[in-house]
Amino acid sequence: MHKQKTIMQIDDKITLKKIHPCGGKEWKIARIGADIKLQCLTCGKYVNLTRDELKKRAVSGVGQAKE
16 A cells, blocks of 8 residues: 655645634645644744644645645
8 A cells, every 4th residue: 555645835725623722723834844834824823743743633635725
């Protein structure tokens, strides 16, 4: 069985399982490197997650550019 790679790009919008303290669930990918930097679309705060953490916490939208 082959692992399917997820393709993430800057400005992709994703939804995480856990709600941010401000009440937001929607995030935007701000930077991709060893860690992924996400920006909350409700309050504008930034959070860094590893790729594995992001794959576990994401509900939808990883690898899909939404306009």
